[in-house]
Amino acid sequence: MDSTEKSVSAGHEYEEVLQLIGFGRVQWIVLFASGLLLMMVINETMGMSYITIVSQCDFETTSMDKAIMSAASFIGIFCSSYFWGYLSDSIGRRPVLIYTTLSGNIISIISVFIPNYWIYVVLRFLVGFFIAGASSTTYAYLVEFFTPRHRPIVINYASLFVGISTVYVPVVAWLVMTMDWRVDLTDGFAFRPWRLLTIFYLLPGVFGTLMLLKLPESPKFLISMGRTEDAFAAVNWIALKNSGKQLQDLKVEKLKFEEIPNRENGVCVSKSASTIFKKMWHDTVPLLKKPHLLNFIISCTVMCGLFFSSSGMGLWYPEILNRLGSTSVEDAMTVCDVIDASIDQPQLNKTLSQICNDQISIKSYIDTITYGSALIVGYIVMGFVINRIGRKASITGGLAIASGCAVALIWIEDEVIIVVCFCLYLVLPGLSVSVLSGAVVDLVPTHLRGKAVCICLMLGRTGSVLGSNIIGVLLDSYCTITFGVFSGFVMFCALLTLMLPI
Numbered sequence: 001m002d003s004t005e006k007s008v009s010a011g012h013e014y015e016e017v018l019q020l021i022g023f024g025r026v027q028w029i030v031l032f033a034s035g036l037l038l039m040m041v042i043n044e045t046m047g048m049s050y051i052t053i054v055s056q057c058d059f060e061t062t063s064m065d066k067a068i069m070s071a072a073s074f075i076g077i078f079c080s081s082y083f084w085g086y087l088s089d090s091i092g093r094r095p096v097l098i099y100t101t102l103s104g105n106i107i108s109i110i111s112v113f114i115p116n117y118w119i120y121v122v123l124r125f126l127v128g129f130f131i132a133g134a135s136s137t138t139y140a141y142l143v144e145f146f147t148p149r150h151r152p153i154v155i156n157y158a159s160l161f162v163g164i165s166t167v168y169v170p171v172v173a174w175l176v177m178t179m180d181w182r183v184d185l186t187d188g189f190a191f192r193p194w195r196l197l198t199i200f201y202l203l204p205g206v207f208g209t210l211m212l213l214k215l216p217e218s219p220k221f222l223i224s225m226g227r228t229e230d231a232f233a234a235v236n237w238i239a240l241k242n243s244g245k246q247l248q249d250l251k252v253e254k255l256k257f258e259e260i261p262n263r264e265n266g267v268c269v270s271k272s273a274s275t276i277f278k279k280m281w282h283d284t285v286p287l288l289k290k291p292h293l294l295n296f297i298i299s300c301t302v303m304c305g306l307f308f309s310s311s312g313m314g315l316w317y318p319e320i321l322n323r324l325g326s327t328s329v330e331d332a333m334t335v336c337d338v339i340d341a342s343i344d345q346p347q348l349n350k351t352l353s354q355i356c357n358d359q360i361s362i363k364s365y366i367d368t369i370t371y372g373s374a375l376i377v378g379y380i381v382m383g384f385v386i387n388r389i390g391r392k393a394s395i396t397g398g399l400a401i402a403s404g405c406a407v408a409l410i411w412i413e414d415e416v417i418i419v420v421c422f423c424l425y426l427v428l429p430g431l432s433v434s435v436l437s438g439a440v441v442d443l444v445p446t447h448l449r450g451k452a453v454c455i456c457l458m459l460g461r462t463g464s465v466l467g468s469n470i471i472g473v474l475l476d477s478y479c480t481i482t483f484g485v486f487s488g489f490v491m492f493c494a495l496l497t498l499m500l501p502i
Helices: 002-010 014-021 025-046 048-054 063-088 093-111 117-143 151-177 193-213 219-224 228-243 273-288 293-326 335-352 362-408 415-443 446-474 479-497
Strands: 183-186 189-191
Touching: 014 219, 014 228, 025 048, 025 063, 025 093, 025 117, 025 151, 025 193, 025 228, 025 293, 048 063, 048 151, 048 193, 048 293, 063 093, 063 117, 063 273, 063 293, 063 446, 093 117, 093 193, 117 151, 117 193, 117 446, 151 193, 151 362, 151 415, 219 228, 273 293, 273 446, 293 362, 293 415, 293 446, 293 479, 335 479, 362 415, 362 479, 415 446, 415 479, 446 479
Parallel strands: none
Antiparallel strands: 183 189
């Protein structure tokens, strides 16, 4: 009896209260809302792999133009990820998620009506700039509604939405692009079906944001800020929704929290931009010193390699498969043979008929859906593999296989094997992103974890931009070298992973 009274007077730990409340309705809503936001981020970035193809006649784009268009959103995400992550530690996860997602969606809708290529690219950059808030903050908001026991499972479920998005993007593109109509709004601007893709791709973000409006701020964040009354009200709301009982019914009178000295943040207490950046830099410096520096640099480099292959090449996956499916040559050809043959074909079409071809072959849709399905299955399988062989072996082995597949694509002529190798090359590094993110969390102390993962993912996305633009520059003229570069970088990252104590 005395111990119970002592526990009540001292307050309950937040995780302890979550266990008393149990896994219920609120956790499912938070998981689904978070998954929709992650899905929106993938839709808005990877969806450009289709938009670059179907818009090439309207914008009269070259391969380099397509690479710039594809990379614009990733550059935006790179420029703002750390800022949004840092801001979410200052004003809260929920407001950052809501306002950045809404802003990104509004700009995305505006881009639908833009006829000029460069203005469109600038708007896609701004879309990336804002949706980075969802990209960098969603996981922090998500896991703080779950007990430590459930968090690994929840992260795995959330990652499944990435695979779902990879299926959603080509399915929507397939349905929309079967339509054949145009509405001439002005003399120089015709609204064609491909512009509707953007609307469908941002819908998960709209629904996710609407769900967030009904949810409270993360109680864990409120506790860390010393806002115990707000935190208690949020947890009480969770208890009512899950069990129909209030915290008092569970004999919880207050929540325990630790006093953190100097908790005031530069973002909140200063209007000076220089003060804000100095505070951000001051909080980041420990990652750039021993004993974290070497492991952090290796992790960022490997993460860059993972995005370099999975996203950089992934953005061009529909384009390459579309060329593969559109070839009229009956003899078996390698990927590079098909690409070389496709270079002259558009010139011939332009000379003979002056008609631009922006159609996507049905086979390209099917192959991308297959890739997305493989990604979903891969996330499920990866959970079992990691438990058996560990994170280091999972990442290293996956990247080694991916590197071999990239080399094999130079010589393979069978279409089925080409698709299998392509899928493995994209899926295995993609699966390793979440594995490495989890490893980074364990490599640094608690107060640096959020910043470390955020910076690692931010720098990793430079790999997407680098990979996409390398393909744009080299693919048509130096196809074999392109696949060689991608294979070599992935193998280099596999070797670097061996140096990590994970």
